[in-house]
Amino acid sequence: MVSRACRHGGAEYSGQVTQPIKDFYAVIPAGGIGSRLWPLSRADAPKFLHDLTGSGHSLLRDTWDRLEPLAGHDRIAVVTGRAHRAAVEEQLPGIPDFNVFLESEPRESAAAIGLAAAILHRRDPDVIIGSFSADHVIRGTRVFEFAVRDAVEVARQGYICTIGITPTEPAVGFGYIKQGEELVVDGAREASLVESFVEKPDLETARSYVADRSYLWNAGMFIAKASVLLEELAENEPELYAGLVELAEAWDDREQRGPAVDRIWPRLKKIAIDYAVAEPAAKRGRLAVVPGHFDWDDVGDFASLTKLINNGRKNDLAVLGPKARVLSDAASGILVSQTSRVISLIGVQDIVVVDTPDALLVTTVEHAQRVKGVVESLKLTGRGDVL
Amino acid sequence: MVSRACRHGGAEYSGQVTQPIKDFYAVIPAGGIGSRLWPLSRADAPKFLHDLTGSGHSLLRDTWDRLEPLAGHDRIAVVTGRAHRAAVEEQLPGIPDFNVFLESEPRESAAAIGLAAAILHRRDPDVIIGSFSADHVIRGTRVFEFAVRDAVEVARQGYICTIGITPTEPAVGFGYIKQGEELVVDGAREASLVESFVEKPDLETARSYVADRSYLWNAGMFIAKASVLLEELAENEPELYAGLVELAEAWDDREQRGPAVDRIWPRLKKIAIDYAVAEPAAKRGRLAVVPGHFDWDDVGDFASLTKLINNGRKNDLAVLGPKARVLSDAASGILVSQTSRVISLIGVQDIVVVDTPDALLVTTVEHAQRVKGVVESLKLTGRGDVL
Missing domain, CATH: 3.90.550.10 (Spore Coat Polysaccharide Biosynthesis Protein SpsA; Chain A)
Incomplete structure (x- = not known):
């Protein structure tokens, strides 16, 4: 045993x-x-x-x-x-x-x-x-x-x-x-x-x-x-x-x-x-x-992730990604970055921005569920290289 | 002469x-x-x-x-x-x-x-x-x-x-x-x-x-x-x-x-x-x-550029950047890309996304005038490398 x-x-x-x-x-x-x-x-x-x-x-x-x-x-x-x-x-x-x-x-x-x-x-x-x-x-x-x-x-x-x-x-x-x-x-x-x-x-x-x-x-x-x-x-x-x-x-x-x-x-x-x-x-x-x-x-999804990171606080911008250099002005939602780019978010509320070396997503907390549909579309349109 | x-x-x-x-x-x-x-x-x-x-x-x-x-x-x-x-x-x-x-x-x-x-x-x-x-x-x-x-x-x-x-x-x-x-x-x-x-x-x-x-x-x-x-x-x-x-x-x-x-x-x-x-x-x-x-x-500014490229049509997404691979769903505004990344915009209206190798801007047509302020901030905070 x-x-x-x-x-x-x-x-x-x-x-x-x-x-x-x-x-x-x-x-x-x-x-x-x-x-x-x-x-x-x-x-x-x-x-x-x-x-x-x-x-x-x-x-x-x-x-x-x-x-x-x-x-x-x-x-x-x-x-x-x-x-x-x-x-x-x-x-x-x-x-x-x-x-x-x-x-x-x-x-x-x-x-x-x-x-x-x-x-x-x-x-x-x-x-x-x-x-x-x-x-x-x-x-x-x-x-x-x-x-x-x-x-x-x-x-x-x-x-x-x-x-x-x-x-x-x-x-x-x-x-x-x-x-x-x-x-x-x-x-x-x-x-x-x-x-x-x-x-x-x-x-x-x-x-x-x-x-x-x-x-x-x-x-x-x-x-x-x-x-x-x-x-x-x-x-x-x-x-x-x-x-x-x-x-x-x-x-x-x-x-x-x-x-x-x-x-x-x-x-x-x-x-x-x-x-x-x-x-x-x-x-x-x-x-x-x-x-x-x-x-x-x-x-x-990103709505859930946003809530998790912001501990339920609205009007906060959650940032995931230690290398990102972020400059935000009146922005809330979530920014996930896997790059070291300078990222500026201005006047966007409940935004979802996901920045990776080969793909970028911009959506809102409200539409976070629709991301799955994009993935399906990418499969169908031969862009599986970023999936 | x-x-x-x-x-x-x-x-x-x-x-x-x-x-x-x-x-x-x-x-x-x-x-x-x-x-x-x-x-x-x-x-x-x-x-x-x-x-x-x-x-x-x-x-x-x-x-x-x-x-x-x-x-x-x-x-x-x-x-x-x-x-x-x-x-x-x-x-x-x-x-x-x-x-x-x-x-x-x-x-x-x-x-x-x-x-x-x-x-x-x-x-x-x-x-x-x-x-x-x-x-x-x-x-x-x-x-x-x-x-x-x-x-x-x-x-x-x-x-x-x-x-x-x-x-x-x-x-x-x-x-x-x-x-x-x-x-x-x-x-x-x-x-x-x-x-x-x-x-x-x-x-x-x-x-x-x-x-x-x-x-x-x-x-x-x-x-x-x-x-x-x-x-x-x-x-x-x-x-x-x-x-x-x-x-x-x-x-x-x-x-x-x-x-x-x-x-x-x-x-x-x-x-x-x-x-x-x-x-x-x-x-x-x-x-x-x-x-x-x-x-x-x-x-x-980007509001003006959006209007110019969309010829005044609302609800259109203008795209500048021949190399960008764009997948949008219920998005309007402007996307400017200098990279070949896959970019997906979902459910964002009158959005302004500017994707460059070392900097990313996400704002809205309404806030396009505020971009100048970001540039000032970048100068002041020692991030002039991306200006």
Whole structure:
């Protein structure tokens, strides 16, 4: 049991006062490019490799640092594309080779998380995995840790447990989770069954959700025994399940792994874990939720990034980019610069300017969602060199 | 009389049907940087060296091409800074050396035009000079030629004659000329005395000027016998006059010119020709005006440039820059690019984006006037490298 031995070693190594959680293994799917953050995010420089908070670290590294006290430094697996291997290892210099799960091409979250579950379950049938996006921003690490510890205790009882964020405003950019019957679980302060998942609402509906207090933001965090997650997958997506199990069997054999990935991975169904696992599990009363009382944002577009950096202050100009030389006069919004050019913004409100060596975006906070459409157009018009 | 001989040669050389105007010599002061067009216009790439109309030629070259049929190719003098000599000669490959008057530093329009008047008067006491800015845009060349020919006939009678543009809208960015008593001059279709000069008006006043029909835009064009212009200068600015005459006496002696410029030029008073010559002459009944019924713009800022390129159409995005790869969605205003970057503008109205290798400006048509303030700030904050 290599992983067990390493886990204890990890706790000593990191010098943490808090002990890593028993049986827990963190999984970080590091996949999406973040098209709505173009031209900052690119195919070869996806969102999770950027420092969007000014912390001095990439979002991936921040995610790792948050999870390391909970899992131990050698019990955090990263699922990412082959193309990002070098960048990921540069961001996470201590990551053991056996914790890097490389996809030959993107297959969405059910395949990515399912692969991790299948591999880790084969190594340790009792493992409890927790999946956390590589490119979300969280503030309030201690509160986050409490929520994860609670969720693991709920998962230990055989539930798939998500962490739902208590809303601070009627956001229309997130999906919501409606809490149902309360769950009493030893070692977990707060937990409920999930009554239902709700797609992104309109503003009026979002307002009613916030007023109702039983709705939480769906932050895409799932904590479950790997065995339970795989059972659910076998039930709902049997072909996907079979492919993942076959892959996992070959995985830890260096000679078999490569051919198995090439043979099996490209044929796996592209489906989000929400649809393949979470929603069916909710219908069967098998999905629980622990409320997370910390600040969370998926930083999905420049409007969200602006709000994050300006801490909600309007009329401020947020600047990301240490080399930019900025001169602004009556300007608000966000300026992201990857160059050392002199940039002058005059009399532009809620503006979004993203300055990179080969591409420039100028839009407004209001139109930030439309950036994805530009990326599609660039693909169609043969300008993929800047994507 | 080298210049006479060359003039006739010039008419043959250019193959023009229209003959150059007798005694006429065109003067092009090529001085101002055009700070409100930063970062397109720079100290080392002033406005007159740019193609702002998409004609494929610089404004200086366009100016030259307009004047060549009227003056002959070797009777057009350019007054410019020493630093711009090479650029000017590149733009005007046929310009004879004796028509390039180099300033050691900028001394404003009275010194620049006065120097040309003094030199050309010394070479030919009967010369009639016409001064035309190097960085204005004119459309309607034939109508322009009529106006200049009329103005020269008026000047031949001893008047200083300006060409005032018939207004097409209540512009607040230009000064106005109020026409007075009609002048009847052989060979000139329309001419009046100038009653007064009016500074840039507010919108209401501008509207009353346009309704009144006796007001014209001051386009800074002056046509006069060099002797008359110098007399007026001697009367109003005797020290400036004395310095210019001393300079002119040394000018055509290669050994004397350099030391004379270094000694005299830096001490000359900085004053606009409007104040040193035109306004005093108007008070003495010596200033005439011929109306110009052609399109004219001084392209003073990006608002003006936007209007010029969009031909007044709102909701269009004007693009200057052959190498830019532009993708716009619900954007209007102007994009000027000197790079080959992909530039995407989304949902920004009346925007001004100026993309250069080392500086980027984002503002709006409404705030275009404030660009000059940025240039001042850049000077003060030690970022003159991009000015």
